[in-house]
Amino acid sequence: MIEVRDLHKAFGNVKAVDGVSFMARDGEITGLLGPNGAGKTTTLRMLYTLMTPDRGQVLVDGIDAAIDPLGVRRRLGVLPDARGLYKRLTARENIDYFARLHGLPEALLADRRDALIKALEMDDIADRRTEGFSQGQRVKTAIARALVHDPRNVILDEPTNGLDVMATRALRQFMGRLKGEGRCVLFSSHIMQEVAALCDRIVVIAHGRVVADESPDALRAQTGENNLEDAFVKIIGSEEGLVA
């Protein structure tokens, strides 16, 4: 479970995140939706302790990120906006590297890694160096790397960015599977159809603030719009940056 309370973060005069609070529960997919530049990535970066909030609190499974950042990171699987694979290592070596940094014993490491390679259907690329991987292959490797320590909470920043239709579908199914396993899945997107199709709960962020935190149905009811896209536009107050 991830809980965010009144997060603030400013870069110079720009308030990137200006009082964001929400909760992502276990066994649910929570979508962080907002136009480009709304503060999604900054919020997530504070969640996985890459950045320190100016104000506010982050709790992961009840652990305060400000007090025990390593404990928080141990409970998170993170796919950052920047996938950043090591191109001179194979996919398998990339996964193993992070597994070892998580302190997994070698036997367990091999089991988990092989299970993920199978689940993400990447047998054919596992022993290739990641240089020259397609976007989809890169995301798969990065996800396997993020999940190899079997975290209860999974954070995915724009996971479908740059993926083709088939890869996107496969990824959505995989996220559903993570939810089925009882994990807390939090992902960000600027694509509203994706969020609508996947999420149990939608947190809409605009200009660094949470402007809605509802289930898709409640969102429709609240705005009086039948169509989710219209509902979003109404909430955000502009059509800027929303890709249908």
Next chain:
Amino acid sequence: MNTVPTKVRRSRAFLTVFLKEVTENLRDRRTLISAFLTGPLLGPLLFVMLLNITLNRELDKAERPLPVPVIGAEYAPNLIDALKAGGIVPGAPIADPERAVRKQDADVVLRIASDYGSAWRKGEPVQVELIYDSSQRDANTAVGRVSQLVEGYARQQGALRLVARGLSPTTASPLLVARRDQATPQSRAVLMFAMLPYFFVITIFMGGMYLAIDLTAGERERQSLEPLFANPVPRWKILSGKLAAICAFSTVSLLITLLAFAVVGRFIPAEKVGMELDLGLHFAAYVLLLMLPVVLLLAALQSMVAAFAKSYREAQTYLSLLMLVPIIPSLVLAIMPIKAQAWMYAAPLLGQSLGIMQLLRGDGVTPGQIGLCLSGTLATAVIAVLLTIQLYRSERLAISA
């Protein structure tokens, strides 16, 4: 699922990062070539080539038959014979000796006046002209040889004349100068080897350079720092692993270069010009010891400088500039032969330069000097590492633009 690893085996994080960096960089051809080929071998090769050219030139000048154009050779056959005995080959007279010397057609020209014979027979002093250009450094050995032979001949003939008049030759030489040169064969070599310490520093530098760039600017460019920092490992441990990888590469570079110097040292004909050069194992071991803290210092400095760069290329530019800094102590020692004070051994790089020069001179280094050298540089290295860790902690570092 969700057996959150109770306790991360922390000691392994350092080793994991270290091994990964080593593996990854061993697969990069550019890094390999720079660290294990051009970096460590270019120095010794260049060094040997330059030395051989210089030494052979000196040798040639000292022993080779020296052709000297002589004007008026027919007036002084005995003098010419004496010169021939000294290895000089008298050549045909030339029309304009002054011009020939300036144009470097001849190193030196000997001119004997036409009244040489008559003056000699009357016992009057005669003049023999040596025409040369002292700004042509190349010619100096030749000039020295000819004038020495001529003066020797003059002294000999003078002595004979005294004997013929029943006087002791010593009457004409009331004073004798005895030169006692305290230079040892090794110390004569030192002048030529003033730049040697810099070669070692450059090698260490080149060995770790690409890793240092990769560590910050490279990771940032390929955006891998952010996912890396999402792992439950403190940043300073990640940095330590990376620094260790840099140190490993630069130490191997240094070892290769020391080995190369030990091998090529045998091919330098130093002893022929009265110099002694010991670049063997004993020398290598001392250099390695003196240079170990430099390895750490340079690793930290390189990482620090590279961390300021936004891209790989920018980092490369910065580091090329940084590479010029360690040349300063070597230059200072080469131009100004200062007398070493104790504190100088504690100054990073300067201490190493002094120590290596002493080793070359054959004086050896005292344990006290080694201690000063190691502790001074190590302290600086630790400060540099701490500063780099501080820099590595910054929030902005991880975020790719």
